[in-house]
Amino acid sequence: MDWDGSRVRPRRLRTTPAVRRLVRETRLHPAQLILPVFVVENLEAPRPIGSMPGVVQHTLTSLAQTAREAVAAGIGGVMIFGVPATKDAVGSGGTDPDGILNAAVGVVREEVGDDTLVMADLCLDEFTDHGHCGVLGTDASGRTVVDNDATLERYAAMAVAQARAGAHVVGPSGMMDGQVGVVRDALDEAGHDDVIVLAYAAKYASAYYGPFREAVDSSLTGDRMSYQQDPANLRESLREVALDVEQGADIVMVKPALPYLDVLAEVAATVDVPVSAYQVSGEYAQIEAAAANGWIDRDRVVLESLTSITRAGAGSILTYYALHAARLLG
Structure with missing residues (x-):
């Protein structure tokens, strides 16, 4: 059909905020957002994390207060990381x-009951003196490696x-x-x-985790490339996701x-369980650094980034912006 200047005008659906709200395809809601939080043993007052402006290491008392804020904001849950x-x-x-x-976990559950989800990171990296996510052993050639099956025993107990x-x-x-x-x-x-199992099914060996190392006082030397996903691979991640679903992952x-x-879009198109994504510390730090220099509109970028993650297929998002984004969505 030849365009005659009168019929095909997609801009009609972008003319006013009311029209844009009506036809919006992807909607972001506070209930989709999960706040990662860090709590440090024997800490006397919340301590700022230098590489993550606005994020702190919590005391048990400040963590309980943040959990109450999470309930008031209507966000989906809090994911707790412990630093011994x-x-x-x-x-x-x-x-x-x-x-x-x-x-x-006990303090937060007592504080919020079932009003928001209390989530616990299930990994050993914050608790090991070598900083790896499992128990170390040696392979047939005598190299030091993370012992997969010995680690599974620890995960079960955890x-x-x-x-x-x-x-x-x-x-x-x-x-x-x-x-x-x-x-x-x-x-x-x-x-x-x-109890729900939220599986970190496709977790990449990413440089974007840098600020997280400070947040959990990481002891890691070296890298985790022998067990986290290669950033170059997609099919391998789809296999990992399928195995986790087969083994009983709820999310x-x-x-x-x-x-x-x-990867997120492929996973969402493949599985029949809910899909989540983690907007990690490096993603947060990039936004904060650019905003601090006046290069971007922080609030618009926060919502745009979270909307893009939702649009790609995430039903829930772990993000350090959870409380802030909930207020923006207000």
């Missing part, structure tokens, strides 16, 4: 019922400890083979069959978010 005072080779603090992470502390959701994030199945079995056998996650929107 002491670490060891097997990450004992992760399974200690009185350890900082499990204590924090999942049960978190469930007993009051977690609604556990988030196995170490990218060990078989981790979701082991965690699901351990929870069910311990009578916690109602699957892609991490990071913005640099991997293609």
Whole structure:
């Protein structure tokens, strides 16, 4: 059909805010947002994280206050990361019922009940003195490696400890083979069959995690490329996601978010479980740095970035902007 200047005018649907709201295809809501929080053992006052302006390491008291703010803002949940005072080779603090992470889960659950989801990161990296996500061993050639199956035993114990502390959701994030199945079995056998498993199913060995290392006082030397995903690969991630769903994952996650929107879209088109994404510390830091220099409109970029993650297929998003974005969406 020849365009005659009168019929085909898509701009009609962009003329006013009211029209744009009516036909908007992707809608962002506070309930989709999950706030990652860091709590540090023996900390006397909240401590700012230099590479993440506006984000702090919490005390148990300030964490409880933030959890109340999360409920008031209507966001979907809080994902808790614990930073212990002491670490060891097997990450004992992760399974200690009185350890900082499990204590924090208990405090937050008591504070919010079922008014928002209390989520616990299920990984050993914050608790090990070597900073890896699992137990170290040696392979057949004598090299030091992360021992996959020995690590699974620790994850099983950690999942049960978190469930007993009051977690609604556990988030196995170490990218060990078989981790979701082991965690699901351990929870069910311990009578916690109602606890949700949010699997970090496609977690890439990304440089975007840099500021997170400061947030959790990481002890890592070297890298995690032998167990986290190669940034160059997509099919491999789809295989990882399929395995996690087969093993009982209730929700699957892609991490990071913005640099991997293609992966996120493929995952969302493939699975029949809810899909999440993590807007990680480096993504946050980039926005904050550019905004501090006056190069971007911070609030518009925050909402645009979160909308793009939703548009690509995420039903929920872990983001350090959760509370701020909820206020913007107000």
